[in-house]
Amino acid sequence: MKHGSYNIFKFWFSLGVAVCVFISITGFKSTLQANDNTYQSLKLFTDVLEELEKNYVDDVDTDELIHNAIKGMVGNLDPHSSFMPPEAFDELQDDTKGEFSGIGIVITMKEAILTVVSPIEGTPAYKAGIQAGDIIIRIDDKSTKDMALWEAVNMMRGPRHKEVLITVIREGEPNSIEYSLKRDLIPMESVRSAMLEPGYGYLRITNFRMSTLDDIKEHLGKLESKNNGLKGLIMDLRDNPGGLLDQAVKISDLFLDQGNIVSIKGRQERNTQVFKAHSDNEDRKYPIVVLINGGSASASEIVAGALQDHSRALILGTTSFGKGSVQTVHPLKEGFGIKYTIARYYTPNGASIQAKGIVPDIEVEYEILEKKEKKVSIFDRMIREKDLKNSLKPEKAKQPGKIKKQPQKQNRKHQRLLDSDQLQHDAQVKRALDILISYGVFSKLNGS
DSSP: OBOOOOOOOOOOOOOSOGGGSSSOHHHHHHHHOOOHHHHHHHHHHHHHHHHHHHHSSSOOOHHHHHHHHHHHHHHTTOTTOEEEOHHHHHHHHTTTSSOOEEOOEEEEEETTEEEEEEEOTTSHHHHHTOOTTOEEEEETTEEOTTOOHHHHHHHHOOSTTOEEEEEEEOTTOSSOEEEEEEOEEOOOOOEEEEEEETTEEEEEEOOBOTTHHHHHHHHHHHHHTSTTSOSEEEEEOTTOOOBOHHHHHHHHHTSOSSSEEEEEEOSSGGGOEEEEOOOOSOOOOSOEEEEEOTTOOTHHHHHHHHHHHTTSEEEEESOOOOOOEEEEEEEOGGGOEEEEEEEEEEOTTSOBOTTTOOOOSEEOOOOBOOOOOOOOOTTTTSOOGGGSTTOOOOOOOOOOOOOOOOOOOOOGGGOOOOOHHHHTTBHHHHHHHHHHHHHHHHHHHTTO
16 A cells, blocks of 8 residues: 655665775764664675675676565565566556556465465456465476565466466365466456445445546446445455545545544654545445455555444454555655555554454354255145135236336446346445444334
């Protein structure tokens, strides 16, 4: 998740002769304003570099040694900080805009192990059955041990239809699992919707990209215009790995009138900020159930946390991923750059979900409900009023005036429709729908 790009003090190694890398420790002392331990460590670094240059069994590439040192320095801070060579920047831009070819998974480093956060819906990885929590141990014939995150991303992206072999280990499975996947264009569409029952809508958000807010407004407009408005909404954030912070804030603001949405707090004052909700003219007072699971991370957790803390939505599913930090990308010389963590974020109630996740109000495991064949019992065969001789016939219901249906224009941008019948066999969706319908019934009983 990006939040601007901030200028911080940086120093760059001269990549000429090893002994000239730091020029003089005294010069750095006045510039860096650090303590004596820092200078001793820098001196130790130059001593090691010079020693290796002179006496290592083979010739060494000084540039590579220095780059590896920086890589280790940044990479050991946390799983989301990394030193990137120039080629990694182009890949980074694809995460929020543009189009790229790959297998469609979001990955992270969890305790230095390459781990799947979630597969992206509709992609080769999703269709093949790769799951959140899978540990990737090989990409093609290369082990992922000590592999940088950007290197793994580069290896999994590539020409469309060209195959890549992914080997994973999964909890509960005794042997590793191999997936031979054909790369394909990763869909940029991040929002889909369906009407599950008259008045009860379903909104699926797969990630938070630059256009997600506009897409949600379009889908909500369609749902809200049917059946005299919405009686309830299911917002599905399952396996949504997050994305842009500003989109998460603006989407939360669609359903909140006041109060904090999220606050970020960093060591520097410029990295500390509170994002607040604003009232608007849209009346969205209908109840909401938000679905989350272990693949819901980052921006997804911001939305779920904000709606939960403001009692604006009921959260259903399983505990989310637990990424409660904000990163920025800072360019360096010669095309290099660093991505590093600048702040932690906090829900409106001041809670940090880092390594904890959003805990659902109602825990429901994922399950596909099978269609059950209706069995005729002895009670179904019992005589009813309608079977009695000369029983009164039911009154015919008055037929309302027929309304001529207008042909609907197809929006090609969102022509992938969700199967509402199939969704209702999803145990979590079905439970959410039952809750919304029950809420409507009790609201009528209470006269509200």
